Amino acid sequence: MTVLITVWGASPGVGKSTLCDGLSRWLTDAGLRVDHFREEEILTRPQFAAVAEEFKATGRVRRQTLIAATAQFVDAIMTSGDDVVIADALMPFVPTLLAMRHGEEAIDAFMIALTEVLARVRPVMVFLDGNAERALARAARREGEHWLDWYVGKLAGYEVSPPVADVASAVKYLLRERAVTLGAVRRKDWGLVVIERADELPPDEVLQVAQRGLTPWLGDARGRIDV
Structure with missing residues (x-):
């Protein structure tokens, strides 16, 4: 089964894209x-064309x-035959739903539907935790x-809540975004790897922690990778 690794974090600047690059190299090697799947590709991947068009309109x-x-x-993943998909700030879309002013009950209902759609892959979220104010400054x-x-x-x-x-109120909002995102994933049958104080660690150490956390979720691929 293809593993879908979706990488999120407590704030922009916490190191999501750097970690995705490192994971991609590690697994390819x-x-x-x-x-x-890079963050900006939601605007260009054909499967998400309707999302981009609806948001633009x-x-x-x-x-x-x-x-x-x-x-x-x-469907595209099943056709490709890829072993792993690494998605930078894509699923579970919780920040998007909060920005659209959906409440937690609606988000939980959405997560049920999303998890059903993802039944053909093995979703695991890597969450980079840390100090949102420091990450924003970075x-x-x-x-x-x-x-x-x-x-x-x-x-x-977006008139978020x-x-x-x-900046101070943005940090307060990001704390809520963090709590709702982690809570939504924990209530579903997803894998979850939380990297504490990711903003304080060097990128190679963040990668090593992620590698150790992800290895149990990589199934048959485990014999081919070193941590």
């Missing part, structure tokens, strides 16, 4: 067939659109001086 995405796109994505250094204002403005525009007006 082990001889596995790996599909690395309305600024929102319906839950049924996400479910239908995920079903097409799983993202701002990487992206440029105007990025943080843009990010705060984006959250404010709790409301966001500045």
